[in-house]
Amino acid sequence: QKEVEQNSGPLSVPEGAIASLNCTYSDRGSQSFFWYRQYSGKSPELIMFIYSNGDKEDGRFTAQLNKASQYVSLLIRDSQPSDSATYLCAVFPSGYSTLTFGKGTMLLVSP
Amino acid sequence: DAMVIQNPRYQVTQFGKPVTLSCSQTLNHNVMYWYQQKSSQAPKLLFHYYDKDFNNEADTPDNFQSRRPNTSFCFLDIRSPGLGDAAMYLCATSRAPRLALQETQYFGPGTRLLVL
Numbered sequence: 001q002k003e004v005e006q007n008s009g010p011l012s013v014p015e016g017a018i019a020s021l022n023c024t025y026s027d028r029g030s031q032s033f034f035w036y037r038q039y040s041g042k043s044p045e046l047i048m049f050i051y052s053n054g055d056k057e058d059g060r061f062t063a064q065l066n067k068a069s070q071y072v073s074l075l076i077r078d079s080q081p082s083d084s085a086t087y088l089c090a091v092f093p094s095g096y097s098t099l100t101f102g103k104g105t106m107l108l109v110s111p
Numbered sequence: 112d113a114m115v116i117q118n119p120r121y122q123v124t125q126f127g128k129p130v131t132l133s134c135s136q137t138l139n140h141n142v143m144y145w146y147q148q149k150s151s152q153a154p155k156l157l158f159h160y161y162d163k164d165f166n167n168e169a170d171t172p173d174n175f176q177s178r179r180p181n182t183s184f185c186f187l188d189i190r191s192p193g194l195g196d197a198a199m200y201l202c203a204t205s206r207a208p209r210l211a212l213q214e215t216q217y218f219g220p221g222t223r224l225l226v227l
Contacts, residue, residue, distance in 0.1 A: 101153040
């Protein structure tokens with residue numbers, strides 16, 4: 001069973017703060033990791049991917065990967081109310097050709 | 112703009128009445144996926160096509176079928192919808208499975224199905 005675990009939240013942060021979203025995965029051989037943002041009633045939208053240990057930055061978003069700990073995170077700097085959404089972590093387990101999704105963490109950014 | 116299109120965006124059907132959901136793509140991607148997503152849950156993969164090759168997930172009920180008549184279109188047929196089938200149905204595409212580490216899936220807007 002290939003599992004991806006996320007805290008369902010909600011994670012509440014004030015506007016301008018750093019939001020930290022976390023994800024753990026069970027398959028040690030997993031190679032690619034993705035963060036999707038999903039607004040209520042909408043479909044998931046890709047915002048970041050990472051496949052090397054360390055940090056990857058894209059604008060206000062930073063993805064962090066630690067394969068030894070089987071842990072991937074997403075940091076959102078200068079959080080805005082428009083960042084309020086559910087963030088889905090998705091993983092390609094080894095030997096699989098389809099993504100495994102976590103249940104997502106709801107982020108609420110208050111003005 | 113290249114995109115994934117789903118029709119209709121909202122579908123209301125009656126218990127037991129067959130329904131078909133449509134997905135089309137202009138990305139020329141080889142793979143098309145159908146997911147079911149219920150409130151506060153992860154998207155659940157139902158099946159996917161790699162070109163014409165159909166791949167069914169082991170726990171997808173027989174009530175769900177799919178057709179892919181050409182590269183651009185894929186359909187989800189629910190033969191006898193039950194109340195438990197009310198959900199958002201998401202179509203996604205990708206160029207090919209695992210061509211490269213950054214290859215991933217791109218989603219259409221979804222169809223919300225209501226079963227009365």
